[in-house]
Amino acid sequence: MATLKVPVTPEDHIQGDPNAQLTLLEYGDYECPHCGRAHPIVKRVQKHFGRRLRFVFRNFPLTQIHPHAQTAAETAEFAGANGRFWEMHDLIFENQDRLGLPLLLALTEELGLDPQALREALTTGEFEPRVRRDFLSGVRSGVNGTPTFFVNERRHDGPWEFEDLVMALEARRALV
Amino acid sequence: MANILERGTTAPDFTLPVTPDQKLSLSELKGQPVILAFYPADWSPVCGDQMSLYNEVLQEFQKYGARLLGISVDGPWCHAAFAKDRHLHFPLLADFHPKGQVAQRYGAYREGEGVSDRALFVIDGKGVISWSYCSPIGVNPGADGILEALEELAPQKETSHR
Numbered sequence: 001m002a003t004l005k006v007p008v009t010p011e012d013h014i015q016g017d018p019n020a021q022l023t024l025l026e027y028g029d030y031e032c033p034h035c036g037r038a039h040p041i042v043k044r045v046q047k048h049f050g051r052r053l054r055f056v057f058r059n060f061p062l063t064q065i066h067p068h069a070q071t072a073a074e075t076a077e078f079a080g081a082n083g084r085f086w087e088m089h090d091l092i093f094e095n096q097d098r099l100g101l102p103l104l105l106a107l108t109e110e111l112g113l114d115p116q117a118l119r120e121a122l123t124t125g126e127f128e129p130r131v132r133r134d135f136l137s138g139v140r141s142g143v144n145g146t147p148t149f150f151v152n153e154r155r156h157d158g159p160w161e162f163e164d165l166v167m168a169l170e171a172r173r174a175l176v
Numbered sequence: 177m178a179n180i181l182e183r184g185t186t187a188p189d190f191t192l193p194v195t196p197d198q199k200l201s202l203s204e205l206k207g208q209p210v211i212l213a214f215y216p217a218d219w220s221p222v223c224g225d226q227m228s229l230y231n232e233v234l235q236e237f238q239k240y241g242a243r244l245l246g247i248s249v250d251g252p253w254c255h256a257a258f259a260k261d262r263h264l265h266f267p268l269l270a271d272f273h274p275k276g277q278v279a280q281r282y283g284a285y286r287e288g289e290g291v292s293d294r295a296l297f298v299i300d301g302k303g304v305i306s307w308s309y310c311s312p313i314g315v316n317p318g319a320d321g322i323l324e325a326l327e328e329l330a331p332q333k334e335t336s337h338r
Contacts, residue, residue, distance in 0.1 A: 064264070
């Protein structure tokens with residue numbers, strides 16, 4: 001059973017109570033259609049558990065098969081550096097079918113951030129190391145595709161429909 | 177699941193097509209670690225399949241001086257099309273004729289289906305298997321085991337250079 005090799009730290013993107021007893025962590029790729037499908041499912045799971053659950057997202061872009069995945073990940077990190085990670089994260093997944101630089105620039109503007117600053121960050125690769133660090137932590141933890149979920153540091157294998165994730169989290173909760 | 181060759185076994189040498197008009201022998205790569213990744217077939221429908229994942233991790237493998245070879249029973253033309261489509265930056269070997277012969281020698285052939293298992297081998301610079309792992313055929317084994325095996329080899333490699 002694969003386990004999370006790099007623990008969650010405050011550097012991570014964490015949604016919900018940082019001290020919640022349950023953690024759902026996703027390694028995802030903004031261009032991966034399966035991750036797009038998982039996005040609303042995760043939202044439902046978060047709603048279901050409320051304050052008992054924190055959700056963590058780490059980048060796992062498969063850049064050679066998804067040409068926009070890296071740019072999208074860096075854009076989310078750019079927004080994150082400006083305190084708007086989760087808004088950008090949601091917007092990218094909600095508009096996944098139009099993914100590309102024009103969309104990312106438009107979303108940046110929509111969030112009141114500077115599209116020119118995003119362009120510069122993408123050119124200089126400012127957020128590239130951060131995205132790579134996420135990716136490598138996933139590789140070390142046995143991530144083998146996207147999305148890969150971890151439930152309290154243990155890799156969740158098999159289906160990830162709403163019921164599956166709720167069951168996996170409930171099972172962990174019983175042990176806590 | 178097949179009984180694959182284990183740690184400590186000398187890796188059987190082979191010569192296989194790596195493109196429609198080029199061949200590669202395992203013995204040509206002596207002196208550096210080799211990752212031999214058997215997989216059932218090109219064109220896996222899984223998003224982020226095994227070869228695409230390794231493609232992304234290639235830089236890390238290279239930090240250990242390791243060469244990655246993918247290997248399946250698909251023919252060299254099929255491999256060429258697959259590698260082009262997925263932008264793979266490492267060679268795919270065609271264990272095509274006689275079909276699956278190399279997979280058989282590594283204990284990684286599935287007679288019933290006529291494809292190789294998802295079997296991984298890390299071979300050291302002297303040509304000895306230092307780690308092997310066979311994953312259930314439907315499960316992408318990831319890259320963590322390979323990296324751990326390469327890490328274990330790394331200090332040895334350093335001393336042999338001195």
